[in-house]
Amino acid sequence: LLAVVQFPALFKGRAATFFNDNVAAVSALVLGASRAPDMCKLGMAFNLYASKLQCRVWQEWVPSASNTADDGSRRGPAQTSALSLGVTVTSVPLPPDARQLLQSSPQQLVASILG
16 A cells, blocks of 8 residues: 555556565455455555556465565565565655544545545
């Protein structure tokens, strides 16, 4: 979600594949829904942003050991295996309204994203 929100120009009108090692997260992102309220809102928000950007999305599950972004979140950007692949690694702050987004109702979520 953060990538789509922070870098919309990279996704507008394009196809994007997202690799994730969390089965529950992949499911929530594919379905746009989950029994867990926070996951449901994240999945819904992701799909609303992708739709707004006309981004065609494919979610792919990968084993944790194959997820080049995973070690960056655990060991820090300077220690990530993505660097060995020539990927630029950067830290991006969470938008200040992210907590408010998760506390909003589904109707508020739709209104705030699609306006």
